[in-house]
Amino acid sequence: MTMSIGILGAAGRMGRAIATAAGEAGLAIAGGVDRDGVVSGGPADAVSLAAIADVLIDFSMPDALEANLALAIASGTPILIGTTGLQPEHHAAIDRAAEQVAVLQTANTSLGVNVLRGLVEQAARILGTDWDIEIVEMHHRHKLDSPSGTALLLGASANVGRGAASTTELNRFDRMREGPHAREEGGIYYASLRGGSVAGDHQVVFASEGERIELGHRAESRAIFARGALRGAVWLAGKPAGRYSMADALGFA
Numbered sequence: 728m729t730m731s732i733g734i735l736g737a738a739g740r741m742g743r744a745i746a747t748a749a750g751e752a753g754l755a756i757a758g759g760v761d762r763d764g765v766v767s768g769g770p771a772d773a774v775s776l777a778a779i780a781d782v783l784i785d786f787s788m789p790d791a792l793e794a795n796l797a798l799a800i801a802s803g804t805p806i807l808i809g810t811t812g813l814q815p816e817h818h819a820a821i822d823r824a825a826e827q828v829a830v831l832q833t834a835n836t837s838l839g840v841n842v843l844r845g846l847v848e849q850a851a852r853i854l855g856t857d858w859d860i861e862i863v864e865m866h867h868r869h870k871l872d873s874p875s876g877t878a879l880l881l882g883a884s885a886n887v888g889r890g891a892a893s894t895t896e897l898n899r900f901d902r903m904r905e906g907p908h909a910r911e912e913g914g915i916y917y918a919s920l921r922g923g924s925v926a927g928d929h930q931v932v933f934a935s936e937g938e939r940i941e942l943g944h945r946a947e948s949r950a951i952f953a954r955g956a957l958r959g960a961v962w963l964a965g966k967p968a969g970r971y972s973m974a975d976a977l978g979f980a
């Protein structure tokens with residue numbers, strides 16, 4: 728039987744990209760809901776949608792997270808969360824939900840960025856804190872959160888390479904520059920550019936006396952995130968309760 732997907736945030740840029748990619752991949756759409764209700768066929772409300780979908784995919788807003796997790800728990804339907812801008816309280820809510828249902832949360836579903844995370848971790852491990860780390864990202868003019876969830880994810884990978892235990896998106900060494908600021912040793916600094924239609928560029932710069940390494944990724948369209956989300960969702964369907972990552976879904980973990 729074809730797997731069917733419920734899309735939360737279905738009217739958004741990612742919601743629409745996921746519907747297109749699902750059609751291309753031969754996956755069925757159980758339906759889609761947005762803030763204002765049903766947008767793409769299927770059952771009349773989110774609760775009924777969650778009950779018939781094999782898996783839910785949420786690319787909406789942090790404010791919607793709690794309700795979307797509650798939907799997944801009530802129906803026992805696994806949920807992939809791609810929404811970014813999540814705060815510690817959102818991560819705590821995901822941890823609690825994952826005790827009852829399968830949840831895959833990731834700030835980046837693309838294969839390329841997940842490979843880049845491994846390269847950044849390896850470089851940071853070898854180079855140590857003698858090499859400064861700066862992370863530069865650019866996104867389209869509509870993006871709300873900054874730095875991007877992916878930039879924070881890459882910072883987390885660098886921290887893991889430097890020996891930190893945590894793989895969460897918020898690191899002890901994360902620094903934003905505002906006004907005069909002497910660079911702190913071990914700090915990981917972020918710069919965010921916003922404009923035009925850029926799907927997502929990330930560059931991790933390792934800078935030392937006299938040399939630099941630049942590791943980067945450029946998303947040429949949202950289709951890569953949509954395809955990655957579907958790959959993650961197909962992997963997640965039928966999984967027992969627990970919190971999963973994109974690395975689990977891609978077999979990197």
Ligand code: NAD
Nearest residue numbers: 736738739740741761762787791809810811834835836952
């Ligand atoms: P968007 O603004 O185009 O779409 C978001 C949609 O969610 C909107 O249609 C909005 O009406 C809807 N929404 C808001 N509240 C809702 C609610 N309570 N219930 C249902 N729908 C609700 O944004 P986008 O570009 O599609 O991005 C969505 C999110 O995904 C952002 O947080 C973005 O940063 C993130 N994102 C993640 C990845 C990834 O790989 N994980 C890739 C791209 C974007």
